[in-house]
Amino acid sequence: MSGYILAIDQGTTSTRAIIFRTGENGLPEPVQTAQEEFPQHFPASGLVEHNPEDLWETTIRTCRDAIAAAGISAADLAGIGITNQRETTVVWDKNTGLPVHNAIVWQDRRTADYCDSLRDAGLEDQITAKTGLLADPYFSATKLRWILENTEGARDKAEAGDLLFGTVDTFLIWRLTGGRSHVTDATNAARTMLYNIQDGCWDADLLKLFDIPASMLPEVLDCAADFGVTGPHVFDGTPVPILGVAGDQQAATVGQACFAPGMMKSTYGTGCFALMNTGDTPVLSENRLLTTIAYQLNGKPAYALEGSIFIAGAVVQWLRDGLQMIGDATEAQPLAESADPEAVLTFVPAFTGLGAPYWNAECRGAIFGLTRGSGPAEIAQAALQSVAFQTRDLVQAMQADWEGAGGETVLRVDGGMANSDWTMQALANQLQAPVDRPIVTETTALGVAWLAGMQAGICPGPEEFSQTWALDQRFEPQQDAAGADTDYARWQDAVNRLIT
Ligand SMILES: Nc1ncnc2c1ncn2[C@@H]1O[C@H](COP(=O)(O)OP(=O)(O)O)[C@@H](O)[C@H]1O
Numbered sequence: 001m002s003g004y005i006l007a008i009d010q011g012t013t014s015t016r017a018i019i020f021r022t023g024e025n026g027l028p029e030p031v032q033t034a035q036e037e038f039p040q041h042f043p044a045s046g047l048v049e050h051n052p053e054d055l056w057e058t059t060i061r062t063c064r065d066a067i068a069a070a071g072i073s074a075a076d077l078a079g080i081g082i083t084n085q086r087e088t089t090v091v092w093d094k095n096t097g098l099p100v101h102n103a104i105v106w107q108d109r110r111t112a113d114y115c116d117s118l119r120d121a122g123l124e125d126q127i128t129a130k131t132g133l134l135a136d137p138y139f140s141a142t143k144l145r146w147i148l149e150n151t152e153g154a155r156d157k158a159e160a161g162d163l164l165f166g167t168v169d170t171f172l173i174w175r176l177t178g179g180r181s182h183v184t185d186a187t188n189a190a191r192t193m194l195y196n197i198q199d200g201c202w203d204a205d206l207l208k209l210f211d212i213p214a215s216m217l218p219e220v221l222d223c224a225a226d227f228g229v230t231g232p233h234v235f236d237g238t239p240v241p242i243l244g245v246a247g248d249q250q251a252a253t254v255g256q257a258c259f260a261p262g263m264m265k266s267t268y269g270t271g272c273f274a275l276m277n278t279g280d281t282p283v284l285s286e287n288r289l290l291t292t293i294a295y296q297l298n299g300k301p302a303y304a305l306e307g308s309i310f311i312a313g314a315v316v317q318w319l320r321d322g323l324q325m326i327g328d329a330t331e332a333q334p335l336a337e338s339a340d341p342e343a344v345l346t347f348v349p350a351f352t353g354l355g356a357p358y359w360n361a362e363c364r365g366a367i368f369g370l371t372r373g374s375g376p377a378e379i380a381q382a383a384l385q386s387v388a389f390q391t392r393d394l395v396q397a398m399q400a401d402w403e404g405a406g407g408e409t410v411l412r413v414d415g416g417m418a419n420s421d422w423t424m425q426a427l428a429n430q431l432q433a434p435v436d437r438p439i440v441t442e443t444t445a446l447g448v449a450w451l452a453g454m455q456a457g458i459c460p461g462p463e464e465f466s467q468t469w470a471l472d473q474r475f476e477p478q479q480d481a482a483g484a485d486t487d488y489a490r491w492q493d494a495v496n497r498l499i500t
């Protein structure tokens with residue numbers, strides 16, 4: 001059966017709407033994309049906010065633009081899939097529909113001191129056992145608590161049942177359905193630090209710990225489910241069902257067809273997120289990785305180990321916007337290739353601290369080894385190489401954590417920065433393992449389009465879908481292991497200097 005699916009990918013720096021057409025083989029193929037960047041707000045060092053109205057308006061505009069550009073109408077859509085930047089926290093008044101504060105973005109570190117106090121009080125182990133996460137400002141719970149504590153009148157309104165909480169998927173669905181659906185999926189819930197991934201429910205102890213009224217929380221559904229139907233305000237009166245939802249990194253895991261335990265993907269967008277499927281058992285990390293839900297179908301969660309790096313493509317954005325060394329992200333690679341081969345700069349892009357496996361919220365970025373000869377090319381090369389070193393940190397931690405990660409590791413890559421061949425080659429060199437880039441690198445949107453298509457009955461099940469995954473290019477290691485280790489030791493030394 002064929003049909004059209006609209007995938008909404010609400011990311012950290014831009015919103016995309018992509019129309020997929022599902023052909024006879026069941027593979028949703030992208031036919032049109034509309035994309036809009038929106039403003040980032042940095043009220044102070046380490047603070048990152050989005051205006052929720054920007055998230056909503058770019059969503060609506062890109063959806064309408066993509067539908068028009070594809071030459072179809074909303075009535076042709078079998079369903080909508082939504083994937084989103086995770087953890088970012090929105091609180092709104094259910095009576096007015098208006099947010100009470102800007103969205104606090106996943107990168108925001110304002111609750112670092114509070115997280116330190118949780119650790120000092122010995123509460124991190126309990127949090128990890130229940131949620132698979134660490135006591136870090138990254139996750140929604142402490143951001144939500146901060147909004148209730150610091151926004152005038154919010155606590156009282158929340159206690160009275162007037163405020164709703166959501167990650168970005170939930171906020172968009174609430175708006176799309178005209179306030180009729182207050183829902184999320186298990187993958188987004190798993191990033192809040194309020195959801196018990198072992199028991200599959202909001203955790204009463206954690207709600208008490210963070211002082212969050214249960215009435216604020218959305219209902220948690222599978223990734224392929226009936227999330228609601230768009231109201232008449234969205235597509236000129238045509239109702240379209242929302243049938244698939246997953247956090248963007250989990251959607252990419254699905255889009256990369258990492259359905260078997262041991263399969264791993266890494267997505268290079270603003271940050272970098274590596275997820276390894278560990279099957280139906282949550283593997284608790286001993287190396288400061290996260291345990292999360294990769295996807296949940298028919299009430300059954302598949303778990304993953306996750307390594308989260310806060311700055312990957314964002315380092316290229318900094319070369320472009322901060323240093324104005326390049327005019328476009330695609331110029332980073334040719335610039336890096338022109339670097340002096342003898343230069344050994346080491347760039348630790350800890351602009352908002354370091355994520356896995358270090359979890360240091362206070363440290364900030366640094367470039368080591370600068371000489372009079374260091375210029376834009378050498379800095380660009382070190383910036384791209386930092387992504388390879390950070391991924392090696394994660395992959396090594398996964399291998400140490402779980403025996404299922406042994407054997408030959410093949411990393412499937414995607415996201416904007418995966419388009420840089422130089423970076424992907426540096427990655428294969430550091431991992432001493434192949435790196436596979438698929439033809440469709442819009443895996444995030446693909447994953448959620450497939451989830452929605454499966455729920456609509458126009459896409460096949462996981463097995464058939466995984467057979468449609470197609471390789472664009474495999475990067476094999478070209479550097480010997482000793483050389484790669486020497487480079488990596490330089491990185492480790494640089495990180496140690498920053499965090500000790
Ligand atoms: N050819 C390229 N080389 C290096 N970095 C790139 C390239 N193309 C895109 N990027 C980087 O990838 C990121 C965009 O990727 P994308 O997957 O759209 O991210 P997000 O969903 O986080 O907004 C940007 O940070 C950009 O700097």
Ligand SMILES: O=P(O)(O)OC[C@H](O)CO
Pocket residue numbers: 010011012013084085086087106247248249269270271
């Ligand atoms: O917007 P992205 O693609 O950088 O993804 C953000 C992550 O979901 C944050 O956990």
